[in-house]
Amino acid sequence: MPSLDLRRSVLIGVSHMIPFVVVGGLLQALGLMLGGSAPLVFTLGSLALYLLAPVLAGYISFAIAGRPGLMPGLTAGLAATVTGAGFLGGLIGGVLAGILAQQLGRVPLPEWLRGLAAFLLVPLVATLISGGAMLAVIGPPLASFMRVFGGWLDGLNGVSAVLLAAALGAMTVADLGGPLNKAAYLFAITGVSGAGQAGAGIHGAGLIGGRPLALMAAVMVAGMSAPLACWFATVVRPSAYTPAERRDGRSAGVLGALFISEGAIPFAAIRPMVVIPSLMLGGMVAATGSMLAGATLTAPHGGVFALLSAGHLIGLLGSLALGATLAAGGLLLSRGGGRDRDRNVTDRAASLGGR
Template identity: 40%
Template sequence: MKDELKRIREYLMTGVSYMIPIVVIGGVLIAFSIALSGVQEGKGAVVTNPLLKSMMDIGVAAFSMMVPVLAGFIAYAIADRPGIAPGLVGGVLANQLKAGFLGGIIAGFIAGYVARWIKNWNVPKNLRPIMPIFVIPLLTSLIVGYLMIYVIGSPISNIMDAMTNWLRTMSTGNAVVLALIMGAMIAFDMGGPVNKVAFLFGAAMISEGIYTIMGPVAVAICIPPLGMGVATLLAPGKYTVAEREAGLGALVMGMIGITEGAIPFAAADPLRVIPSIMIGSAVGAAVAAIGKVGDHAPHGGPIVLPVVDNKLMFIVAVLIGVAVTAFLVNLLKKPVQAGE
């Protein structure tokens, strides 16, 4: 059992190692394009300069590859080359179904294990040459695709609707409790469906003239990448070389409100990282709610400071949330082994 768990972690780390450059390229380019353009009250990040718009488009294109690359190389680690194409297909479907990186991880493991199972079929000799380039990718992609569409996609959609309705009912109650919940949701899947429910709910409140819901959300958005970036600086021995490099990119992305900057860390070590960033974001959001922080733009991170009410409390809330995340994750993590 222990050996199998170790192998699963190795499969996951293979996917993460190939994904990290994609996250850095996409996140940093998007961050720079927004940073140089700024945000507008009520509109969020607005990039109009043609060169900066092209920079953002390149970043978005790179970001769109993040989940497919993660899924494709998890499958590759499990089943070798026949697993890559089905894993990529599953990752693209995870994107289309708004399943986030967690959906990509599921797709990668399904693709890898199914491809490896088909590889072990006892087939006639005349079929063996076409198995890795035709039969295995085709059958595996069909199985992964149907499972993603019919088994995973529908429940995600239903859960998102239920969570949106639940947040509506919560919005008439205690603001701090609502902030705790929304902060944890923002950090849970970092741009995935749960994150999007909380973000879109906060953004919708702006159009109704209520800014103190988006305020805590804006704080929570930047805490995962900033917290993980700071954690790598405080305890470099607990992170691989690739993770330490990703930590620098995460700091840049956090300043611009790109929560996805924490995904490489969460994908590599979900049981330690996800609870740490959820608690940090929840605490930061709660502090922002106590301080009546308001955000007039549907965006997050320090870049929105020009359109934030109670700027000092916004900064305080971010610093507290980052400190909580960095402390917790470094407390839970163990030093990496030599050579990693």
């Protein structure tokens, strides 16, 4: 039976959820481009997004309790969607279902009942408790909170919106795919889920709103700016980097274009105290510029492919370019006159390039 590690379990759930977010959002954006909410493409995207909370909850529960936790988690996540608790409800439901299944699996049973425990008794009891609690106790107040939260984000204006964008931009880049990065991204997802009321039905499942979509754009350009800055720095002054770093730079460019901020890890791992502040500055500038430009994104992931759903595309691209350029400038200034001083360090860290 897996041990309880909530942080690891939540990250596992999020990693399984992201393909549904990416594909669902892009399909909805493509459907809107083809003619509104009626086309088949938009409906397929809505179906994918409708599964967001169940998949998140199911795999969180699975990570905590193993196979006996999968069915209770999926059911609790579906209950969260039905009640309108959305993503946040899925997260709570998955943790609850997983802990219940884990603890129930430790209850001593007679020999003749042990064979039934893993595939019948534990899932049955855990589903009744976690699913029932989500439908009757947890879901309704969470749904109210999501509506209030989405409305609060939609009502942000002026300095408050810019400061929030700057903070999330810095968090997105601070640990390059770690807990702060995930927290910023999930904050944006929670906002758009609250604004869109994902529990309104399959055809209404979506990421719809005003200010929340601007926040989504801000987080995405911040996450893209860091690896793109690393690539840009190696292109502008290749003599400052070793061949291994230049290869890492090309990989970072591709990953950055896809909104995979981990592409900057090989550079940050070598000289974190210098590289990360430069990348954070670029992320803050990109996010703030995107918010000021009024850029929005309907698709919550996908990088360049998400541009199909962008509003104020010129402002979004300009903010991304500005943030990446500033971060690249900071990286180049920190390199000084050349690469020889850092050659030994970079050679020892070259194995990180495959991450």
